[in-house]
Amino acid sequence: NRINKTTPQYRRDGKTLSELWEDAKRQYRERFERGKPELPTGFKWIDYLTDGLHKGEVWCVSGLPGSGKTTLGINIACNIADSNKSVLFISLEMTGKQLISRMFCEMMTYNHTNLKIGFFDKEFEVKDKLFQECINSIDFEIVEDGYKISDIITILGDEYSKSKPDLIVLDFVQLIDKEGQDDRIALDEFMRKITEIAKVNELAVLIISQIRRF
Numbered sequence: 001n002r003i004n005k006t007t008p009q010y011r012r013d014g015k016t017l018s019e020l021w022e023d024a025k026r027q028y029r030e031r032f033e034r035g036k037p038e039l040p041t042g043f044k045w046i047d048y049l050t051d052g053l054h055k056g057e058v059w060c061v062s063g064l065p066g067s068g069k070t071t072l073g074i075n076i077a078c079n080i081a082d083s084n085k086s087v088l089f090i091s092l093e094m095t096g097k098q099l100i101s102r103m104f105c106e107m108m109t110y111n112h113t114n115l116k117i118g119f120f121d122k123e124f125e126v127k128d129k130l131f132q133e134c135i136n137s138i139d140f141e142i143v144e145d146g147y148k149i150s151d152i153i154t155i156l157g158d159e160y161s162k163s164k165p166d167l168i169v170l171d172f173v174q175l176i177d178k179e180g181q182d183d184r185i186a187l188d189e190f191m192r193k194i195t196e197i198a199k200v201n202e203l204a205v206l207i208i209s210q211i212r213r214f
Contacts, residue, residue: 039167039204042079053080053167053204058195062209070094070171073208074103077169081138085166088155090146092175099142104131146170147177149193156201164201170194171208 015023031038037052046052053059053076061076063069070093081087091099105112108127120128141159146152156164178186191207198205 039080039085040083041076042082043076053206055166055202055204056199058191058198058205058207060207060209062211064211069208069210071102071106073169073171073206074099074106076206077140077167078103078107078138080167081140084139086139086163087141087167087169088160088165089140089142089169089171090152090155091142091144091171092147093171096142096144100135103135104128107131107134141165147175148179149176149190149197152194152197156197164203167204167206168198169206169208173207173209 031051037047039053039055040047041050041052061069061072074089077087077089089099094102101112101115104110104127105115108131110124110127114121114124143155146155152168173187173190174183176186176190181189194205194207197203
């Protein structure tokens, strides 16, 4: 039933210090052999400071309205997908069509106004072909649901039952369903649960958050 689908199966088994140390060394050896971050953001200065994003962790991009938060999130997601990783982009603000249109204009440096009015010249045809080759070669899915933590759990259970995405991007967190709670309490609870999901499913989460103007 629906309750079973939306209830995460949290791990309760502990590990000894020796087991944890061996796991840590194995992870570091794999990083050395790989020669690069497992989830590279594509931005050298970020990857230098953080060694990319990491599974089991929640990262946050914050900024004022119109400061480029979503664009940065899209770029990071595309760069990680381009590294043969699976990306799930949960878009609470824009529709999937709006998001893919922004991706096209950003990646192909195409005029967004021309795209909106359907001005498809020869330049568009060339860039459209390149763009389709790019998006068909990566594992990148956009969903327009995920306002509740139970929605995200259901998506992971139904659509990713065999293999979880390497990265979840949520844009943006202030649009979650507060379910009658105070904003701060609702956000704190959501962040606690999404952090637990990241750890249990061993995936990275990138949260896009809006800073209010004062």
